Amino acid sequence: MDQVIEKLQNADNILEVTDLCKFFKAGRKQTLKAVDHVTIGIKRGETLGLVGESGCGKTTCGRTMIKLYEPTSGKVVFDGKDISTLKGKDLLEFKKNVQIIFQDPYASLDPRMTIGEIISEGMDIHFHFSEEEKTKRVADLLNKVGLSAEYANRFAHELSGGQRQRVGIARALAVEPKFIVCDEPISALDVSIQAQVVNLLIKLQKEFGLTYLFISHDLSMVKHISDRVGVMYLGSMVELASNYDLYGEPLHPYTQALISAIPMADPDGEATRERIKLEGEVPSPINPPPGCKFRPRCRYAMDICEKEAPKLIEVKPNHFVACHLCHQQHK
Incomplete structure (x- = not known):
């Protein structure tokens, strides 16, 4: 595990x-146990996608990373500083540098404040603007x-869902952050609006040099x-793993099932390809x-899977998997 930590953190x-x-x-x-011994490193300027079924701990993991939840245990280091030790000005600077775009654009905006007040609230705390x-x-x-x-003079109830989410993005950008947790920012939006918001996030990332943790159920958008x-x-x-490796050659049986569920644009290919259906709850x-938490639903379960929880191990260059079968196949 120490080698994995060293590999993921640089x-x-x-x-x-x-x-x-x-x-x-x-x-x-x-x-x-919402988040259970997760180790990961996020590089400057990259977008790390985080996927999984509802209740798997994606949102809790993202919120704990930025101190919206206090960790039960473990260590989070941001820009070289352990966030558990931050106080005073250092803590205020950390809160400025990390922001979140919430999933629900209807619940995350104060209905009593104008859009201008919502966006400028962070500026009042971190800057001294006239x-x-x-x-x-x-x-x-x-x-x-x-x-x-x-739009600065309007209230949230006057806006559509897509417009509200754009306000949420503007609010996150207002304090000039370095890292943004995008917590399922498109799941509450119409399909026609989702691509617009994702493309906006990509454009803003290039313009401001942002780093994203992008949490989503939509594997097609995560791939994009x-x-x-x-x-x-x-x-x-x-x-x-990298985007290319994970979608091109998923190794964990759970990932394989998720990838197989992505709809294809080609009707003939959709009709003939194998769909992996997970059994059980x-x-x-x-x-x-x-042992392995996925064992009750895994078609490849072995005796060792019941006795020992698999560790996240690098089985191919920069491709990490927690699966006993994968470990055996890629020794």
């Missing part, structure tokens, strides 16, 4: 996570996300925007099965 990273855990109490004696400078910056940010300056992709299952990282994160 000088090019803006954020490094080591053995990150986030557990929640579920009753008096039960614990829900009212004239603030108004100009809000207008400029609205323009960057494809809205006119007049991401440089590398991590696959989570029941709180754990089961596969991590997702185990409870409160009481996960022993």
Whole structure:
């Protein structure tokens, strides 16, 4: 595991996570393991996609990385600094440098504030702009996300879902961050709007040199925007590879099932290709099965899978998998 940590964490990273855990109490004696010993490094300027079924811990992982949730254990290092030790000005600087775009554009905007007030709220905390400078910056940010300056005087209920999400993006950009968690930013939008928002995020990343953690269920969109992709299952990282490798040759049985579910534009190809259907239900994160968490739904399960949880190991150059079968096949 030490070799994996060393491989995933290097000088090019803006954020490094080591053995990150986030557990929640579920009753008096039960614990829900939402994020269970996740190790990952995110390089400056890249987009890391994070995929998996609902409840696998993607959002909790993203929020814990940026201190919206306090980690149960593990270490998060941002820009060379352990975030658990940050205080005062250093903590304020960290909060400026990391932002989040929320999933629900209807719930994430204060209905009592104008759009201008929503976008400029962070500026009041981190900068000392005059009212004239603030108004100009809000207008400029609205323009960057494809809205006119007049939207600054409107309220959230006057906007469509796509327009609200653009405001959420402008709010995240307002404090000049380095790293943004995009928490399923397109899932609540019409299909016709989703591509526009994703292309906007790509454009802004190039313009401002941003780093993204892009969380989504839509594997096609993740493929479009991401440089590398991590696959989570029941709180754990089961596969991590470049966009090309993961979609071209998925190794973990769970990843293979996810990739096989992506619709194809070719009707003939869609009709003839193999679709991998997972049997059974997702185990409870409160009481996960022993050994490999995916074992009850895996068609390749072996005796060792019940006895020992597989570790995330590099089986090919920069391709990491937590699967006993893959480890044996790629020794």
